[in-house]
Amino acid sequence: MDIKNSTILITGGTSGIGLELAKQLLTQGASTLIITGRDADRLSKIQTELPQIYTIQSDVSKPEDIRNLYTFVTKQFPTLNMIINNAGIMRNLDVRDASLSLETITAEIDINLSGIIRMVHQFLPHLLTKPSAAIVNVSSGLAFIPFPVSPIYSAAKAGVHAYTQVLRLQLKETNVEVIELAPPATDTPLGDPFKGLVDSGMNMITDKLVKLAIKGIMNGTSEIKPGLAKVLKAMSRIAPNITLNMLDSSIQKAKARN
Secondary structure, three states, X not given: OOOOOOEEEEOOOOOXXXXXXXXXXXXXXXXXXXXXXXXXXXXXXXXXXXXXXXEEEOOOOOHHHHHHHHHXXXXXXXXEEEEEEOOOOOOOOOOOOOOOOOOOOOHHHHHHHHHHHHHHHHHHHHHOOXXXXXXXXXXXXXXXXXXXXXXXXXXHHHHHHHHXXXXXXXXXXOOEEEEEEOOOOEOOHHHHHHEOXXXXXXXXXXXXXXXXXXXXXXXXXXXXXXXXXXXXXXXXXXXXXXXXXXXXXXXXXXXXXX
């Protein structure tokens, strides 16, 4: 995919991987960068600090927000030819916690999985009109081996992986490239709820992750699996149960220490 002169929309762009993607894609020559997020204050701050990036408040868990986003973006930025579905949340959950409501228990699915599916469904007709276009779906290394304290997140990311595989298959005869970015644990705010449970020293630096991601996008790599994400994909084929039990044992020991 040619980054230069592309018009790119990134969901979940107010921090972490999304914001770093926007910054680095600008340096690679993208003509227009649009980011979305739910936090109006963060968006306003980014607009002030980086006026070359356009910001729009939007929540991918709300279908009406996606419809409005599509109407606005395709009118104001008709050259849009790439969407990066990055918006996501990750929680530390115990399935035995009865205080979790039915309305909130699926939050990670609503944002991380359903949000991607809705974004693609809404924007695909527009992307199909472009000579060259791309959809980048951000999953996780945990799409391959689930994280014992994040059951809903792991399920959502496994769903993103499966959906992206079939999306790529169905669009193989079109002008739209379909790319999956599966980050390993990264030094972003997403990992804050897990401090003390995992070795944060093994987290990949966001800057490095994004450099590898952009290289993969430019090369048309269908699955970008930096660092430990590649290891998790391999272990999911070789010894998935052993790997999962090892992760669980490590977390239980960390809980006992804390």
